[in-house]
Amino acid sequence: MFSLVIASQLFTSIFLIIGLKRVLPRYRQAMTVAAIVCGIAAYHYFRIFDSFKAAFVTDAIGGAGDYVQVAGASFNEGYRYVDWLLTVPLLLLELIAVLALARKVQTSLLYRLIPASALMIALGYPGELTADNGMRGIFGLLSTIPFAYILYVLFIELTKSLDRQPVSVRRTISQLRLLLLLTWGVYPIAYLLPMLGIDGSDAWVGKQIGYSIADILAKCLYGLIIFHIARMKSFADDPAFARMELSVDEAEEVATPTNPRGK
């Protein structure tokens, strides 16, 4: 599972870097951030992979046995939190960047979203470390407050700015927000698994699988949708660019729907 995440993040990152020229310069900043997010995640999953390998060995020859913990070694969950501390604010930045809103609106959104997202991660970590389910619950709850605030900003405040987006991407942007809500919602579920009576190693494995799948959706799939939005906006902004990038049939289709800015 960890190896699947490494492959997904690393090659999404490379794909996005190679794809930079497939969008107009004004959307390349958002694409770069998307590539960096996947790159940072790939790095941390290399560490997570190695940490797992150092912490556990199979107790049977041939590898079909159970994994047992190596004396003196432990799996370091800290890599995940460092990863999220860096990437979660960047995920919000890449969303705001691809919208290419007025500078003042961007700044105001980011000044609220980025501290809230860092707070959300920082408050989750003490709950992750503790074996006490009560503490886990309290920090989980505290961490939910900034999460709720982020959702409020994205789904209420941001909506006002969406009517300035080309018609062709409005639906995709809404879907992207929904993806963010759904995938970010997986993390608290994985986080809470140890509290749901699913105990011991099963809960631990379930948590790792949950985090891994959520990381692939929230970073790789999310980055690819950002790429798609940047492409659509590039075509809407510059029909000559669309004709160069697309086949004749495709370019016609992109040009046909009403693509004016504003209402």
Place this chain on the structure above:
Amino acid sequence: MFSLVIASQLFTSIFLIIGLKRVLPRYRQAMTVAAIVCGIAAYHYFRIFDSFKAAFVTDAIGGAGDYVQVAGASFNEGYRYVDWLLTVPLLLLELIAVLALARKVQTSLLYRLIPASALMIALGYPGELTADNGMRGIFGLLSTIPFAYILYVLFIELTKSLDRQPVSVRRTISQLRLLLLLTWGVYPIAYLLPMLGIDGSDAWVGKQIGYSIADILAKCLYGLIIFHIARMKSFADDPAFARMELSVDEAEEVATPTNPRGK
């Protein structure tokens, strides 16, 4: 903490390299130096990470125990000083390069700043190695003399040249100097921790955390601000470039404030 620094330096470096085209060619030298600085730091933190792993092991099963030193192995603080010896002069170079001053002024500033910064690092190292707090204090003091000279050049001499900068970046340049002062101020504090009665492994861990955070701020954040200054100067120099790089809304805003050179 060391892994956080690796991720920060490595991906800031990659971000700056990918972002080269987001500024005019005349500012790419400064960006390249900024990327190289973060790259050098990432390399040294890989060494520091490995040096730590080789020098310490946890003494308890399950990993909750303390770290104890491995017999015959020791953590090599030398990597930090080699890193600083290379990167600190480059940090000053990148500041001077992004200002794009007249060639004569640049040369004169660099001939004074670069030897002073190398001297500052070289004088700190003997104090770092010694267990004797008296020696630590003396070399700390000696190292402060070139540091004070650098601050004199940056805050007094350089100020004369700042009125040639576009209005839009003057405040950011002042903030950058302040960041340099504040982050470079963390190093002597971390350096002096062993003298402040905070002893043994706590002082050592505190020192490592202090150096790590200071390295992230002084190289990554600093490099990103250099990038921001280079972008703003590019837009002020060339409105056509700004229109290509920014959305219609953003480009209007950048063009609106009075951006003339001179007072």
